[in-house]
Amino acid sequence: MASKESVADTARVLDRQVAMIVWRTFAQSGLIEMAESSAVPVINSLSDEFHPCQLLADLMTIREKLGSLQGKVLSFIGDASNNMSHSYLLAGATAGMKIRVAGPAMYQPNAKVVERAREIAATTGGSIDCYTDPKLALVDSDVVATDSWVSMGQQDQKAEKIEAFDGFRLDAELLAIAKPSAIVLHCLPAYRGLEITDEVLEGSQSLVWDQAENRLHVQKALMVWLAQRAKA
Structure with a gap:
């Protein structure tokens, strides 16, 4: 286009x-x-900056499992500068959640997005925190989310990013820092063995397949809602 x-x-x-x-x-x-x-x-x-439809599916998945979104702690681990991180910051703040994003110093979220998310959180009872240590971000988390380290248009950066994200792979050891009842989300496709291990992706805490299904439901609902508003 x-x-x-x-x-x-x-x-x-x-x-x-x-x-x-x-x-x-x-x-x-x-x-x-x-x-x-x-x-x-x-x-x-x-x-490249936001993925709002995915966040609708993620929030639906969290509500199905945990009930209310208000006050829940969601930790995003990985490329904190990407579209999923930005979307968790804004959507989570809107829902009154406590959002923590953790990534290497070179891969932190856009400052304007963080500022806007904190403004929203101040009105909803949520909170926004950014970390470079994933272990700190995971303490007492209700929801643990990650995403691929190499996004669209970044294949030439793959080797560089794999090196930069050493220590950010979501494995059983990292997940154990979160609450025992914590759920795991990944918007897919997953690079198994890079940002997430098979053990975690296929584990009992993983809701990634429910999350994938819910994309269908929320996007249908969004289109119906917009169509009804257009007729009003």
Whole structure:
């Protein structure tokens, strides 16, 4: 997209033909341009900065298992600069959760996202903390989440990132720092043996397959909700 015509022009064509636009892309800036140029709802199905649809599925999964989201401690371990980390910060803060993200010093979340998440948390009773030590982030956690270290468009950084994330692999030893009742989430696809071990991914605390199923349900619900709002 945007190779022959601008995103704005594409948006104006699409909103004459469809009821809503669901776009999985790379640049967040393109999504913003699409939304600003379209008269129909635009859903961010994934960008380099945020993954909101995935977070809806994750929050649904947490509620199914733990009940209320308010006050629950969620620790994200891995690339704290990626779209999942940013989304946990904002969505978790909105839900009144205590969000902890842990990653190497070079892979910390965007400062503006952290600032915004803390502003939200101040109104919901949540909290936001950033760590470079995964063990500190995991103490008394109710939910432990991770994601692939090598995201889309980063294959040329694979060797560098594997070295940088030494100590951040979610294995049984790290997971044991969290509450015994803690649940494990991973948005998939998983690089088994890198960011998460087989033992944890397939273990009794893992809800990754429920989490994957719930993407279907929340995205259907989101489209219905947006369609109803458009008719109102």
